[in-house]
Amino acid sequence: MSVLDWSILFGTLTVIVGYGVYKTYGPKDMEKYLKGGNDMNWWTIGLSIMATQASAITFLSTPGQAYSDGMRFIQFYFGLPVAMIILSVFFLPIYYKLKVYTAYEFLESRFDLKTRTLAACLFLIQRGLAAGITIYAPAIILSTLLNWNLTFTNIFIGCLVIIYTASGGTKAVSITQKQQMAVMMGGMILAGILVIQLLPVTFTEALHVAGKMDKLNIVNFDFDLSDRYNFWSGMTGALFLFLSYFGTDQSQVQRYLTGSSLTQSRMGLMMNGFLKIPMQFVILFIGVMVFVFYQFFQPPVFFNQVQVDKLKQTEYWDKYQSLEEDYKTKFESKNIEIYALLDAVKANDEELIETSKERIKEESKGQEAIRTEIKSLILANDPLGETNDTDYVFMRFVMDYLPKGIIGLLFAVIFSAAMSSTASELNALASTTTIDIYKRSMNKNDLSRHYMYSSRWFTVLWGVFAILFATYATLFENLIQAVNLLGSLFYGTILGIFLVAFFMKWVRGHAVFVAALITEAVILLIHFNNGGQLFGVSINIGYLWYNAIGSLLLMAVAAIIQLFLKRPLKE
Structure with a gap:
């Protein structure tokens, strides 16, 4: 890269980190550190929610996904607006009424301590590993493209995030994500415009090429359990995934619990529901245009x-x-x-x-x-x-064909995305560890300031864990699929617990606790035998269906166990 590119890259990162520390340094108690003072408006909440989900994996993998597989990945998000409506109606009012710090506090009031602790631990396992992937995913590609040492790149990304997240807590995460979203979407839209300008044919002709080569295959109504992305998996399996991710995953719940009112939080969620699909459409479409570009200019035989x-x-x-x-x-x-x-x-x-x-x-x-x-x-x-090079397609195009300055900006997009999602994850991991484990079961009656400092240290510890996991991780088939797969292994069980809590008032803690253990074991058995046989039955299920299977199975098992407990039910 040129001096201009390096200046833009490091200048952008320095401004974002410095701004986050400057604006939020020094919260005095746990309330301000973990909930940001409850003064966020709806559009800050909406941008924060979108930035949390839009990790570097989104901007690295999604264009490559479109390059190889067309636009059909957009169907994954079809259930998102429905999920936002359900959460706004059923989940948010209860969280606000109970004034919780984490989603899992509600489970103790509804069930018991062991159920709350189990859900919190499932979240910590899943999100702790995901934080490592969120760092590792861009690091392995950026280290390759920039000729940096992979371990150094992991540490560089992780330390940048730890600095402002540990310093300012939840508010630092939300404030910096506004700048990061501006950089991310501004950079991607500019890249898309430049791709279209570089084409030797008109835009209409480019659409004809993409369409005739099956890259604009947006909607598929064929019902197929083994197909990862079709209309039905998006409206069922992905719907359950979004309900769990946005309704029970603390990295998202913490974003909208900072709202100044229930209305502001609801509007932030709905903003995400209506803008996320267009955002993903734009990123996928850029990948399709890169594909069309390489129909007229010879692509590398291997992009890595x-x-x-x-x-x-x-x-x-x-x-x-x-x-x-x-x-x-x-x-x-x-x-x-x-x-x-x-x-x-x-x-x-x-x-x-x-x-x-x-x-x-x-x-x-x-x-x-x-x-x-x-x-x-x-x-x-x-x-x-590593023989899968789809995650390298977009940035290889950027480095080979885009002008100086733009290259640095696009690298800043990837770093910003990595930082935004990782910051939310570390913030949520620290909050859950502090509130649901440390404060609830280990040190119950200390000062608010003590728990604030504990949260800071837990932020650092989870950051170090994520960096270590990233350093020893291995590349998956596709990075964006890896994150969704990891979530699907746990989200169904977690969501099932919450659905029982909201809609099956007669089921008690012991039944749902045992059902959760059984369900998680079944989901893991299905996954590790997927493509083969389980107890003599052939298994071939797209991983998005794990979310629906896990949620519905837990509800059914909990109901059956409760019926057989044969003890008086409390009103």
């Missing part, structure tokens, strides 16, 4: 240049170069067919359109076969080598 460089000076290099030449030939043949397709579209000749589509499909298969051989070379040279 570090893995390619490892082949140099090895016995596999000559074979790689030969495959690269074959890839170039395939690209040139396909490029001719792309222009033929556009001519057929202009002539409105359906027969020629179908013929060109088939030829393009065949050339694409040939390109993918060559990429598969490249991946086999990478693994032959290094059995631990």
